[in-house]
Amino acid sequence: MSRASRPFHVSAEVAEALDSGRPVVALESTIISHGLPRPRNLEAAQEFEEILRSAGVTPATIAVLDGVPHIGLDAEGVRRIAGEEMAKASVRDLPILAAKAASGATTVAATAYLAGRAGVRVFATGGLGGVHRGASESFDESADLSALALSGVTVVSAGVKSVLDIPATLERLETLSVPVVGYRTTDFPSFWLSGSGHTIDWSVDDAPEIARVMRSQDELGHGQGIVVANPLPLEKQWNPEEHDRVLATAFAAAEEAGVTGKAVTPFLLGFIVEASGGTSLEVNLDIARNNVRLAGEIAIAWSSLVSDASDDSAD
Incomplete structure (x- = not known):
């Protein structure tokens, strides 16, 4: 076209x-x-x-x-x-x-x-959408997951927000055959926190290695995107104790307010920003910056890899 x-x-x-x-x-x-x-x-x-x-x-x-x-x-x-x-x-x-x-x-x-x-070929975001808690009843699952199965784009994210069902999200990505690699980690990040306690199979050490995974994906002709799980450095993550306290309060508030279905996650996220006094928002921005920087490195590595391949084929 x-x-x-x-x-x-x-x-x-x-x-x-x-x-x-x-x-x-x-x-x-x-x-x-x-x-x-x-x-x-x-x-x-x-x-x-x-x-x-x-x-x-x-x-x-x-x-x-x-x-x-x-x-x-x-x-x-x-x-x-x-x-x-x-x-x-x-x-x-x-x-x-x-x-x-x-x-x-x-x-x-x-x-x-x-x-x-x-x-x-490279996309930076904050966190992916995923399978929502209670999805076995609500069937609430983000379209992000199915889109990644068709996009052929490498997405850099800090995992998914901890208000979601992280194990179910990882299972869904596996079912969709979307490769998930941790950037220098095998502990899948949970957005505001550097780890979730849920282990992923593969880690990568640098941007050129991610570019080689992208090339291999193209050569195999699978067509799926790739998720690069990029955790915040520990010193920049939200304090885990405060995180857990605010999340528990947010879930209790949602239950008390009778919020159900697809309205739950927007309610929780809005509540968390207010209840944290803006701390979660500042961590959000650090996450986005961190992912944008890594995505830039991957794009540079990918450009170099494609250029080198073109030069080799011309010889």
Whole structure:
């Protein structure tokens, strides 16, 4: 499909980087539009992009603006996702937003899907969605997981939030044949905490090793994405005792308020920000920065690996 006929817009900056084989990292917009308070969210969006640019990597922040998915935003586009009220856009919402010419901030699922369609191979987020507690009754499972089974994108995340069912999420990723590797760890992180106590099979030591896993995945033709679980350094994680106390209080508050089903997780996350006095929010930002930096390193390693392979084939 030619770029002109694609049902999405790739910014000139991202298109040039992709065409020349330079490193590119996708960034989601839901964390900006829904995950952070204003005006802190605009500052964060600009900071995440600057972390990448300062490392020689092109940022590709993804969002749907007036019905058109954008892979890479200009300064005005970044201001729009930070300042306008927008729907959360998962993959299933994309055709509806297109038909209505409406705007939406892309979730992990939609960002991974659109990044893959555009040819962006590395994506940084905070934490993945996953299987929700009580999913055996509610069937509540994030579309992030199924999208990763189809995207072919390497996603750097700090695991999943500890309000989710981590063992069930790992089982689901296994069922979907999505490779999960820990960055210098085999203890799957639980977002605010560096570990969850749930062991994963494989760890990787550096970005070039992750790039080689990506190449092997391509050669095998599986098509799934790859999850790189990147824990915060221990000194930056949320204090575990405070974390456990606030989570217990949040679950008790949800039960007392009669919150059920899909409303539970948004309730818990909002409660946790307030109950922690903003501590969880600051840890969120550290997580995002940490993941963006690693994603940039992976994109550089991937660009180098692809370039070396092209040079070898030309000899």
